[in-house]
Amino acid sequence: MVELKDFRIFSDLKGKELDKLQEAVRKINYGRGEIIFQEGAPAFGFYLIFEGMVKLVKRSMRAKSQILKIVGPGETIGETTLFDKGSHNAYAKTLEPVTVGFIERGDFFYFLERHPKTIFRMYEKLSQELKAFQNKLAERSYSSSKERLARLILHLGKSGVELSRAELAEMAGVSSKTAIRTLSELESRGIIAIESRRIKILREEYLQKIVEPFSTTLNPSLII
Amino acid sequence: MVELKDFRIFSDLKGKELDKLQEAVRKINYGRGEIIFQEGAPAFGFYLIFEGMVKLVKRSMRAKSQILKIVGPGETIGETTLFDKGSHNAYAKTLEPVTVGFIERGDFFYFLERHPKTIFRMYEKLSQELKAFQNKLAERSYSSSKERLARLILHLGKSGVELSRAELAEMAGVSSKTAIRTLSELESRGIIAIESRRIKILREEYLQKIVEPFSTTLNPSLII
DNA sequence: TTAGGGATGGTTGAGCTGAAGGACTTCCGT
């Protein structure tokens, strides 16, 4: 179980400041598969994840959903609602038993007024997140389902999260059938090994090769 | 030409504070079609747009590009590089003659230390932007090219920006042929009127109808 | 304890189709 000091956004707070912050944190436990907040629900603060993995998902009218991201200990959810007093843009569902810390908006403002440097770290985090989504959006235009899945496997490979085929599909933005087919193909070619939900990367070079042609590394000759 | 006080992120600064900030701003003029910063180029600060429209674009190795957004007076570009000292994630190109104000990172930090409340407004802005991109990403998974184009037309209709077919395509994430075909179809059905690059919406209801089925309004019956 | 029966998740094949791409022509501004 991580502590407040392990959150990157609080990395430059000292012991006493962390203690002050601690007072504003209310810990809540969830079982596996529980909803932390619903899409469209009014937001009153944000959440620190102390333990367990959580998925952030946007639902569509049709059956399809898009998993925006999967976050774990040391990360936050709902932090985009801090200032606009609006509602949650996606729903958050636990992938396993989870412990979060909830901080009410007002309490956090009170803290921020005294320790404004914290918001700088949060701005930095948000910037990175924004860039990540800009990249994902562009990736959707450029690359095929196979490439997106390969990139996803490379990305998840390190984190060790275990997801269902449907969840992988909802992350990569493909149908579950396509995800299944692609995974089977990669397995039969000896590039990955699958044991139920655990995907092991056997030949990273091959995955890289699938991904490479569209990597963000810019080909100088293409710069106008 | 807008002034500093017209920028939403500076909306709660007073006259004297704005004057102080003004000192850090260096104005630069660009002609139509010029690059303000290149994708991958190191970033030294950020830009305020005082006049003219600018497109932010990510390029892929293939011919395809993705227009991330189109911004105009009162908005900023490059503000995601403020804290991470990295490089630009996309390139910025003017759509018409443009006047920007460049603020060097160091100068802005100096200002922020004295006026920390500004960063709150900027965080708010960034949050909204992040949500917008999350929504766009989800939209890519859900909706057909026709729906995305319809939504884009509705969105641009109000702003009055004039774009080429290729640019419309690069915003919606479709091929230029598809964009052309869809526009022609909408025009022949009397839903929009096109005179060269100016798109006029004749029957908004019809566009809404194309878009509706996937609107972000949540169908309560779908909430688990 | 074991056998049935859901429910959930995974797999596979076949066919369809939306949208991309290529090749050309036409239009229009400079």
Place this chain on the structure above:
DNA sequence: ACGGAAGTCCTTCAGCTCAACCATCCCTAA
């Protein structure tokens, strides 16, 4: 009158949908 943008037509194919089937896991009742 030239070059780039816009438009048209036709072909092709990636990936979705439909449909059927299998594998697990968990619950309940005999």
